[in-house]
Amino acid sequence: MADYINVTSLNRLAKQVLAQCDPLNDLIVCGEISGFTRHYKSGHLYFTLKDENAAIKTVMFRSQAQLLNFTPQNGMLVLVYGRATIYERDGAFQLYADYMKPFGAGAAQMAFDALYKKLDSEGLFAPERKRPLPAVPRCIGVVTSKTGAAWQDVQNVIGRRWPMVKLLLAPVNVQGIEAEKSITEGIRRLDRDPRPDLILITRGGGSKEDLWVFNSERIARAAAACRKPVVSAVGHEIDTSILDYVADLRAPTPSAAAEMCVPDQADVRQKIFILQQNIQKNIQNRCNLCYNRFNQLAAAQILQRRHSQLTHRERELAALQASVQSAAQRRVQSAERQLQNAAAVAESLSPYAVLARGYTLTERQGVPCAVEALRPGETITVRSAKAAAECRVEAVHDLETTGE
Amino acid sequence: MKQPKSFEEGMDRLQGLLSQLQDESTPLADSVKLYAEAAGLIHYCNTALDKAKLQVEEIDASLAPGGEVSHEA
16 A cells, blocks of 8 residues: 555645745746735735736735735736645645735826726716805814824914814824825814714825725715715825715815814905905994985975074064054054144134134234233234234323323 | 804804994994994904914824724723
């Protein structure tokens, strides 16, 4: 009977032989990733590396996978650094990867293009999906590394421009294989939190590989599923990630994103100032109008009062005039009456009335004269009611003395 | 005068007051009251801006791998 060995020994032997082959222990293998899985519990990566003619199963343990600065994806052409040996249990010839990186720009770009096409065809980049940012957010959720420069930039810019806002940080890993999960979870957490009005996903500049995680399909879908507007700012102006296409607004840098998220307090102060001026001007005009109108009314009132005063005076004047007139009339009438009385008295005393009764009147040189004043030889006129006689005085006799 | 609930509400109210003041059918007595309210709001808004200080808070740090155990656990 021929010697035999069991399977365990065979596989161990093969492993020992392979271990002595130095080139297998320090490999750089170029191939395309397929059948990629990341064990949900252990975090180890399992995939098949292949080219046109051959394939090999590949394992990357979590401790190494954490240090990856890109997200391996099916179809991606990569360079795998590691060693190849037999996995004794299965007798499988396997590649153990210590490190890997996308091979050439072409590989990464291909994966990028494929994902872009897929998400685009689902309409995730559609312009009509883009929501406007709130004009004045109260709270901004920020998904970024707590230790990164981006976080500092965001705090500085927003603190200067609009310190009225609250920043709610979801501290995440933005590098390494865990970054994808961490960022995705950060986005979901901030979207569930009732406080933020919008979510800013950002990290500072870095190499293409450093930023590669932001081309992750999971992150893109998490951002697309957000109920709140999402702003992305990854790396610099020239770096465009899948996330940028999904986001409602893409900013070229973290600082620029911070500026876009909040209003500028200088503008708002200016607006308040203009409002204040308008309000001031308005009330001033209003008051002036009222004063003018009041003055007009007051002037009209004064005229009215003057007018009624005049009418009053006019009436007073007319009354005075009437009483003056009647007083004057009364005066004239009473004078007339007095005159008539006097005339009647005079009439009764008139010497001519006596003459009518047959008496005569002696006049000397036209003036009535007492007889005792006459001297012989004088010419006198003796007048009766009907005639006058020119006479010469012959003698004057004193009747009183002769009478006694 | 009642304080606005927020800065934005204050700004909106100011804008509203201006249009009310611009409306010529608003009686003068009301305008004077509106003017007084506007003056208070302007003071409120400016003070809010002067006093504002950026607030920063962190949500649960357990997002970072290798971080502390989630507080929800």
